Amino acid sequence: MxxxxxxxxxxxxxxxxxxxxxxxxxxxxxxxxxxxxxxxxxxxxxxxxxxxxxxxxxxxxxxxxxxxxxxxxxxxxxxxxxxxxxxxxxAQATEWAAHDWRLIRTAPQEPALHMALDEVLTTEVAEGRRPPTLRIWEWAAPAVVIGSFQSLRNEVDAEGARRHGITVVRRISGGGAMFIEPGNTITYSLSVPQSLVSGLSFADSYAYLDDWVLGALGEMGVRAWYQPLNDIATEAGKIAGAAQKRIVSGGGAVLHHVTMAYDIDADKMTEVLRIGREKLSDKGTASAKKRVDPLRRQTGLGREEVIDRLVGAFRGRYGLTEDAVTDEELARAEQLARTKFATPEWTARVP
Structure with a gap:
């Protein structure tokens, strides 16, 4: 072995x-x-x-x-x-190099469709119908993405969201709320077979699946590290948050997705998100505005260049073939967006 x-x-x-x-x-x-x-x-x-x-x-x-x-x-x-x-x-775990990695970079999508694509593509990997995939998101609208187990009313100021035209969606993974603005956010998903993380604890799998990101950030002059459980941090503050969901069908798969702050309107964020003192108490700061330090300031690079460098770092380590969402995958995701992720029953399932 x-x-x-x-x-x-x-x-x-x-x-x-x-x-x-x-x-x-x-x-x-x-x-x-x-x-x-x-x-x-x-x-x-x-x-x-x-x-x-x-x-x-x-x-x-x-x-x-x-x-x-x-x-x-x-x-x-x-x-x-x-x-x-x-x-x-x-556990007879597989290694990164044993897989034929695919890259999906699509046009901007609505928030609910992004939630659905994550579920559909990761299920396809679990069932063996799709190779492991790195998907780069583009956002068609501003959004707040809340975790699977978060209370909608406790996390989001409904009036603030309406005032700023922000859509609220709930993802299938746990973790905290993410404030999204197109052009200010870098989001990616990894849909990987369960075998890649076999033998790792749930906590260890976070850093393992994002080690390539830390290397890429280092090449851009950003010294970053994993702050357990799921934050990517620097000396200046948090720059990203990760979340995961296990899919148990077929051979099993893991959805690991990350939202990185390229730039941020901190005032708007605090008008939309309810970030309480208890959440901040273990972060070493009294202000939500000071928790996040965007990549734009830390790298001095344009958003597209940051994304290109991230993709290049992944390709250099593991190989990466250009791919696309299939017509069948897109049809299933669109249906799932309509019947689940865009519905008030799902979004407010924890009121």
Whole structure:
């Protein structure tokens, strides 16, 4: 069995092993990380040899930590990263390079149709009818997108939304409300097979699926990191929020979508969103306006150039073939938008 895991902000760790009678055998850890002294690698392999095959990543990491000789140093890898790589080997997880990645960049779409396209395309990936897909969104209208479990009245000032002509829609993933204005927002979705995140915890899968974004931002001069659970942050403030939804049909798939603030009208945002003190209390700021620091200021680049660089970074790592939504997929999404995502029953399902 073979498992790989790119430690967010670090290096690649690879584990090859066999499972025999419920235990790990022939464990070999490798990668492009740094480890001192050399014999510490033997200690790592020895710690994992014979470990229960049902041990979780935390238990495996604890075995590795306990076995490291005094004064050992790990650079670009952590015991937790090694534990995750073991779990991915046991789960027979697939790697990024094993997939034929597709890119969809469409004309601007209405908010409800975007919600529907996410559900339809990810279901297609789960059923094996579509390869894993990166979709770049373009917005035809301003919107507030609330999470699947949020209360409509608690999150959105209805009068403020009406005054500014903003449509409110609810997505199928959890997480918080996103304030959207065409031209000021960069949004993308990844529809990936469940096998890509096998062996990862729900929390670890967020950073794993966006490691390429952090690399791309770094190339644009923005030092960014994942702030658990689902924020992409910089020293100047939050620049993006991520959310996920698991689709369990077929072989299973994960929808991972991210909204990035390229520019923002902070005054309008606070007139439309109800952002309470409790939500801000763990963000180190007393003002919603100060939470978000747009990419326009941090990069000095035009929005289209930022998107092109993001796409280029993904293509450079994993390959990317131009694609489009099929007529059948679009018809299903349009029907779903009408019957679900544009209906008050769905939008106000949590009043």
């Amino acid at each position: 073979h498992g790989e895991y790119k430690v967010p902000g670090g290096k690649l760790v690879v584990v090859d092993l066999e499972e025999e009678a419920g235990a790990l055998r022939g464990v070999r850890v490798s990668g492009d990380f740094f480890l001192e002294p050399d014999e510490a690698l033997d200690a790592v392999n020895g710690a994992l040899e014979g470990a229960p095959a049902d041990a979780d990543a935390a238990a495996l990491a604890a075995r590795v930590s306990a076995a490291l000789p005094p004064g050992a140093h790990l650079f670009g890898v952590t015991p937790e990263g090694i534990g995750i790589a073991v779990r991915r080997a046991l």
